[in-house]
Amino acid sequence: xxxxxxxxxxxxxxxxxxxxxxxxxxxxxxxxxxxxxxxxxxxxxxxxxxxxxxxxxxxxxxxxxxxxxxxxxxxxxxxxxxxxxxxxxxxxxxxxxxxxxxxxxxxxxxxxxxxxxxxxxxxxxxxxxxxxxxxxxxxxxxxxxxxxxxxxxxxxxxxxxxxxxxxxxxxxxxxxxxxxxxxxxxxx
Numbered sequence: 001x002x003x004x005x006x007x008x009x010x011x012x013x014x015x016x017x018x019x020x021x022x023x024x025x026x027x028x029x030x031x032x033x034x035x036x037x038x039x040x041x042x043x044x045x046x047x048x049x050x051x052x053x054x055x056x057x058x059x060x061x062x063x064x065x066x067x068x069x070x071x072x073x074x075x076x077x078x079x080x081x082x083x084x085x086x087x088x089x090x091x092x093x094x095x096x097x098x099x100x101x102x103x104x105x106x107x108x109x110x111x112x113x114x115x116x117x118x119x120x121x122x123x124x125x126x127x128x129x130x131x132x133x134x135x136x137x138x139x140x141x142x143x144x145x146x147x148x149x150x151x152x153x154x155x156x157x158x159x160x161x162x163x164x165x166x167x168x169x170x171x172x173x174x175x176x177x178x179x180x181x182x183x184x185x186x187x188x
Contacts, residue, residue: 052104073125
């Protein structure tokens with residue numbers, strides 16, 4: 001029953017937002033009493049917190065799983081920057097997190113910190129192997145990654161340029177890793 005409640009609440013959140021859904025919506029959808037719901041979750045806040053916590057764990061697991069497919073630092077970094085689940089979450093929910101749910105927002109931010117730490121280790125490995133320009137400061141690169149890849153983009157920006165989150169992330173990855181210049185007519 002706990003899993004069913006979480007699944008129903010997640011669907012309600014995606015449809016109506018964090019503040020827009022009610023526990024009554026969930027009990028009606030599942031044909032259960034509030035007493036049954038309260039056996040599993042003491043409050044709407046506890047329910048939201050668990051949903052966000054689960055989403056964070058899944059995101060970290062997906063990133064780790066994707067990186068485990070590769071042996072070298074570059075492919076692992078590319079995999080780390082390619083796993084992005086926010087496109088399944090309406091941006092109004094992220095806005096609500098920022099404004100009304102600071103503890104849960106901190107959980108979401110932990111994904112960025114996790115990715116940032118891994119990216120730094122991978123960049124340092126690339127530098128140690130002489131595969132990254134020694135003039136590059138890995139901390140500055142991870143800061144750029146954090147600002148570009150680890151911070152959800154506002155929907156209005158995506159709409160203005162008629163692109164998806166995944167398209168934006170791919171273009172930013174190309175820019176940061178390969179740069180702007182086409183050296184000697186090279187093409188990827």
